[in-house]
Amino acid sequence: MTDPTAITAGGAAGRPAPPPDPPAPETGAARRERLGHLLQHHGAALVLLGLVAFGTLAFDSFATGANLRAVTVSSAFLAIVALGMTFVIISGGIDLSVGSLFVLGGVLAAYGSRAGVLAALALPLAVCGTIGLLQGVLIGRLGMAPFIVTLAGLLGVRGIMLAVSDEGATTYLVEDRAFASLGQDGPFGLTWPVLITVVLAVAGVVLLQRTGFGQNVYAVGGNEEAAGLMGVPVVRTKILVYLLSGLLAGLAGALNAARLSSGVTILGIGLELDAIAAVVIGGTLLTGGVGGVTGTMAGVLLLGVIQNLINQVGNLTSAVQQVVSGAFLVLVVVAQRILSRTQRLT
Structure with a gap:
């Protein structure tokens, strides 16, 4: 009688099971695709680390706690705006109104601070969120072009801010100490x-990567028609991303007003372009469907570090920083096009 324990997985008594087949060697095309994917999603972080290492070696004052703190503080407000812009661009849209919403949020927060901290936060969030919601309805429900709708928002919202501030002549001061403390040390x-x-960045990562809404954003940006056929709520998704962008722009403006203790009316000009640049540098494609929050945060810090390094030199003007940032953005877009083409070929 045959011992049952002698029967191997192969079914023959006493005969060992054949070893598993070795994994197929990675081809050159697969390696290139994997490298392209890595650079697409983490290239900004790699460049950021390189610039930080260069600044640490080249300038004694760069790696100090005070300087690094200054970089993070100055980048925080752009990062909040760029977070909302990330969702919009991944969905295949664009939001040119965030700079105007930023300054309007600051003015409304300073104005509302006379009634306490809750009013200082609720007023800009309510107004800026409503404007973002309206833009989302026009884009999602009526099918209007995001560029045109948000360009109108850029102009109209700044007009609202000028009306609230008497053509910019009135600068409201933050009168509530509890609200002012939100812009100070924590x-x-x-x-x-x-x-x-x-x-907010951690919440954005979870929302984009771990929820159905985030998957809908990717689906709409990747192929809107296919997403609709698969049952994705395209209209609702578009409305929500513009609502989110408006809320975050208003919040960033309110926090900046708390830091400055006033609602300065000359801020926010060109902020929408900085936010778009940070998102694109972080690996999000303007065509939609690809990108992430961590890349955007790296892009924001990268722009802040570039500006700080130029300031470290001492004899360069702010115009140089704009030229360098613009040239860097062009290089990133060209690199993205090459990487995307390489991945399609593989």
């Missing part, structure tokens, strides 16, 4: 805007 040696930015 725990762990950081300011509250930086901590709020970190919390």
